[in-house]
Amino acid sequence: MSHEHARRRGASRRQPVRQIMALGRGTLDMIDALGRAGLFLMLSCLGIPSREGIRLWLRQMHFVGVMSLAIVLVSGLFIGMVLALQGYTILVDFGAEDALGQMVALSLLRELAPVVSALLFAGRAGSALTAEIGLMKATEQLTSMEMIGVDPLRRVIAPRLWAGFVSLPLLTIGFSVVGIWGGYLVGVEWLGVFEGSYWSNMQGSVGFVADIGNGLIKSLVFAMVVTWIAVFQGYDLIPTSEGISRATTRTVVYSSLAILGLDFVLTAMMFGEIG
Amino acid sequence: MDDSLLVDVEGLHFSRGEKEIFRGLDLQVPRGKITAIMGPSGTGKTTLLKLIGGQLYPDAGRVRIAGQDVHRLPRRTLFRLRRRMGMLFQSGALFSDLSVYENVAFPLRVHTDLPEAMIRDIVLMKLEAVGLRGARALMPSELSGGMLRRVALARAIALDPELILYDEPFVGQDPISMGVLVQLIKTVNQALGLTAVVVSHDIKETLSIADYVYVISDGQVMAHGTPATLNVDQDDRVRQFIHGEPDGPVPFHYPAPDYFTDIMTGRASS
Numbered sequence A: 001m002s003h004e005h006a007r008r009r010g011a012s013r014r015q016p017v018r019q020i021m022a023l024g025r026g027t028l029d030m031i032d033a034l035g036r037a038g039l040f041l042m043l044s045c046l047g048i049p050s051r052e053g054i055r056l057w058l059r060q061m062h063f064v065g066v067m068s069l070a071i072v073l074v075s076g077l078f079i080g081m082v083l084a085l086q087g088y089t090i091l092v093d094f095g096a097e098d099a100l101g102q103m104v105a106l107s108l109l110r111e112l113a114p115v116v117s118a119l120l121f122a123g124r125a126g127s128a129l130t131a132e133i134g135l136m137k138a139t140e141q142l143t144s145m146e147m148i149g150v151d152p153l154r155r156v157i158a159p160r161l162w163a164g165f166v167s168l169p170l171l172t173i174g175f176s177v178v179g180i181w182g183g184y185l186v187g188v189e190w191l192g193v194f195e196g197s198y199w200s201n202m203q204g205s206v207g208f209v210a211d212i213g214n215g216l217i218k219s220l221v222f223a224m225v226v227t228w229i230a231v232f233q234g235y236d237l238i239p240t241s242e243g244i245s246r247a248t249t250r251t252v253v254y255s256s257l258a259i260l261g262l263d264f265v266l267t268a269m270m271f272g273e274i275g
Numbered sequence B: 001m002d003d004s005l006l007v008d009v010e011g012l013h014f015s016r017g018e019k020e021i022f023r024g025l026d027l028q029v030p031r032g033k034i035t036a037i038m039g040p041s042g043t044g045k046t047t048l049l050k051l052i053g054g055q056l057y058p059d060a061g062r063v064r065i066a067g068q069d070v071h072r073l074p075r076r077t078l079f080r081l082r083r084r085m086g087m088l089f090q091s092g093a094l095f096s097d098l099s100v101y102e103n104v105a106f107p108l109r110v111h112t113d114l115p116e117a118m119i120r121d122i123v124l125m126k127l128e129a130v131g132l133r134g135a136r137a138l139m140p141s142e143l144s145g146g147m148l149r150r151v152a153l154a155r156a157i158a159l160d161p162e163l164i165l166y167d168e169p170f171v172g173q174d175p176i177s178m179g180v181l182v183q184l185i186k187t188v189n190q191a192l193g194l195t196a197v198v199v200s201h202d203i204k205e206t207l208s209i210a211d212y213v214y215v216i217s218d219g220q221v222m223a224h225g226t227p228a229t230l231n232v233d234q235d236d237r238v239r240q241f242i243h244g245e246p247d248g249p250v251p252f253h254y255p256a257p258d259y260f261t262d263i264m265t266g267r268a269s270s
């Protein structure tokens, strides 16, 4: 009994040491992974695209961008409609329902369009990218490409990265446009806000650089981060079915956290001094 | 260096993490012959092919192909050397977004500036050689396992390589496509004068086509010889492997505590 007791005490004394060791190892692993991911990004993105490269990129624009179009537009419509509905009930108390257009447009352009589009993009296109590249790895397509003498980073990864970088900002623009139209449907057509004031208030308050520009910068940052995470998770995974499913989940989780965290940082940098 | 050797592996050491996969592996592949490398699953046969192809780097030792140290070559020269090798992967590894025709044409498009008409002739010739000229418009997802491997073989020989590496060509094949593949590997070797390395654990098929066999186990060569000499080898471990006996020096049981004690303690994990 006392022997057992002593052993337990010994173990508990070692516990903190082991935790520190685990922390250290975790940190090293993370730095290692970040290093690999950074190198991976550089090796894939640098270099002059060939004609073949542009053809491959267009193909990926279709898979990555066009395939996410429907879900992004439908979500944009609903979000615009909900914004108008919620905004109206608040604004009407102050007799300020004429400012509805301004409220809908600013919320969408600055915040909701970039963030929600990016979250949807991570779920729809990001997870598909991870799974697709992971499956190519598991079926040795990437290795065999390398054996044939073609660098998979240039041929498989680069077109997908560029397609993600370009398509998410475009999707975000689509989201905003449809959202503003949804706000119009609910605000003007249904709740009876004066049409002229919906549009003119919006025109008067939305700044081209401050609002549209900043919103696009946000979505460009999200596009890079989400696509990078998705593609790297696919390229780096353990090539088994379990490995693929884990990596797909990681893509969605990491992307969502990165989007929301970066959104706060970017918002503080862009609009922090306004308030 | 001996000119009749195409591949020369000397003192190869390689580990994955903590796990030592090779510790001092030596083997030679003579030109124009079929050399088989056999061993149980997980011994590192696929890893060995990747080391030979220059995709993985050894911790020590070297691999020379036609006298050139694969792992010392600059990237450009390595890619030129790979043009002279074909590799047939375990899963076929056809590009899933390209048709059968485009898969076979892929290495030609990458490495040559041949006009389309010439590419077409070569592709059809290679597909004819594996009996799948009629399947050229299909996508890889529409092919059976045996057909996948035959298309992959056509792609691997598209550039007329000197050396072809086969990774488990017979795994998961029905008896007919197994026979077809055995025949094809032999034909490709004899008709085109190719040097072949066949990695496999299918003993009967492999022994039937190989000129020389290496059996690897525990990261080293356990035995080597012609199929005839290995068949009568008296070493227990070789016999167990070649004749497929379930228990022997390589135990059937994963290391475990005594069966009786284990049952009596009644714990699920110990």
Ligand SMILES: Nc1ncnc2c1ncn2[C@@H]1O[C@H](COP(=O)(O)OP(=O)(O)O)[C@@H](O)[C@H]1O
Pocket: B016, B021, B040, B041, B042, B043, B044, B045, B046, B047, B048
């Ligand atoms: N990418 C990898 N990462 C880590 N371990 C691996 C990887 N590929 C293979 N291994 C391990 O290396 C060992 C040898 O694998 P492999 O060469 O595929 O064996 P074989 O082809 O003989 O069945 C196995 O134990 C396997 O788990």
Ligand SMILES: [Mg+2]
Pocket: B045, B046, B047, B090, B167, B168
């Ligand atoms: Mg293998």
